Amino acid sequence: MHQSHAPYRLRWWLALLLLLPVLAQAQDPLPSWKDGPSRTAIEAFVAAVTTEGGKDFVPPAERIAVFDNDGTLWSEQPMYFEVLFSMDEVRRLAPQHPEWKEQQPFKAVLEGDQKALAESGMEGLMKIIAATHSGMSTEDFIGQTRGWLAKAVHPRSKKPYTEMVFQPMLELLAYLRANGFRTYIVSGGEVAFMRAFAEEVYGIPPEQVIGTTFESQFQDKDGKLSIQRLPKLAHNDDGPGKPVSIDAIIGRRPIFAFGNSDGDLQMLQWTMAGSGKRFAGLVHHTDAQREWAYDRDSKVGRLDKALEAAKSGNWTVVDMAQEWSRVYPFEQN
Template identity: 70%
Template sequence: MTSPISLRQLHGFKFLLALALSLPLLVQAAEPLPSWNDGPSKKSIIEFVQAVTDQSSKDFVKPEERIAVFDNDGTLWSEQPMYFELLFALEEVKRTAAQHPEWKTTQPFKAVLENDHKALEAAGLEGIMKIFVATHTGMTTEAFDDYAKTWLAQAKHPKTGKLYTEMVFQPMLELLDYLRSQDFKTYIVSGGDTGFMRAFAEKSYGVPPEQVIGTTFVTAFEYKDGKASILRTPKLAHNDDGAGKPESINAVIGRRPILAFGNSDGDQQMLQWTAAGSGKRFMGLVHHTDAKREWAYDRDSKIGRLDKALDEAKSRGWTVVDMAAEWRRIYPHESATPEQVQ
């Protein structure tokens, strides 16, 4: 007959069980950024977070003031060979072309329908804006959200064959989680359309709709036949790029961030605005240096150009993340590259 377990043995068993269950949490606490190689960027991030969250530190920041802002394109997910939202807009032109027979002879829509990349490039920013107005406005906010979510659920990247939401950066997902675990409030501040980003930001990044700031069109409330809706009109309300980023941060958040991350010259003013505050600050840039696993580009790129901001980062000691050297893996679906495993 088996002897009964003593009270002392039972307490010992409970202790071992609690220890076993806590081990994953202890590992996570010791390794907050597992997809980052041990290097200058990981070190500077962790040292910054520890400094501003330690109540005994001279750099301590109250939780309500721990605001972190992130660009989206090229910072939280890939952006080559062109911005993913632009690819969505081009597909929307093709999807809705039957409703607009005039597009067959009108640029830049004719170029889109004929896959004439040269003519599309010649249309420039003015032509791109016409495409965005045609595909992003003239509908309710609910309808646009449905169109964006439908596209994101099935469209695949021309090079990788992956859904666009699978091309988010695993190291940056870990950074977002790490910051939130330390009572930071994380915002997206991007040149992309606010409505488009809200269609996937919460599911992909854990960033709720109210913390997504982007380019916006003027909207109009409508109450018709007992139904309330908000219409997206063709008039641009705010271009959330360059100087528009600190302007929208000030207008929407009302607090200056203590951490800002971008990847291009379009983020330079956001980082400058963050750096100009008092106390300890963190300014970071993702530098696309990995042609093998992602893309390598900076000063001469038409998409996500990193030139003036790179020079300022180097001169002012901002953190520049060397993607090839400092990230063990790029996307969530990948394994860590063998030669980079520590």
């Protein structure tokens, strides 16, 4: 009897051995993060602040994590995606604005003149954004943004922009939330633009999305109520504007922050300046094969001063090429 059951036991053990890697992967909350210094630092920090009775324990109400968006949660090359949206909007709205044919920087956008567009600088960019982001209700703008995201594709990958998100960062957001953190976006991007997709793509609700804002006003037009967006900047949520927004809107200093550029430096510094155990991380774009490789000399997402601060402050710097087994969700692992 004992011998007759032996083959069955053997098959059972073989099946279990085959299943072990699958079970291990299913239990791994960060499958796209390779074993290495960044993953180790993240897991050690989360374990420390969530272990009740430990010296570094942080109550759930104080577990605030903030993330930049462009270059941190999704790609930002060859140009910030919101800028590409704005230029597409200029082309769409051009028939309603015949004066744009002779007016810079709109003329440069319509003619595809990259040199003239670059020469217009930040002032020209702000004119384009103001013209395409205002003069309508917030609801209409979000609707227009969602319409663009539904049909527009990235110039290199030909994938929708909402698929150009980083799979490891999606896993990190979910991992933090599973451990009692509230996750916020704190970005230089315009707030309504990000709110159009943040909940669906990142699982971050609109009230936890902080960004650059335009002035607005309440309107009652024949009983139709709306919030109208005005062509005047109210707050630039970049650089030192980020900790100002965090203080005004969240009201708590984060204990965990992730960015990728010099525009995130003050947010990371503000996070690390608090008491108790804290975490600051940078996504370092080192993967020219699967994404892009750039830092100090890039015109988009320049990483220079923040990289030096990370070295001196012992922050976590993620080497994308070495530490991520997968960059985008559409990649095979």
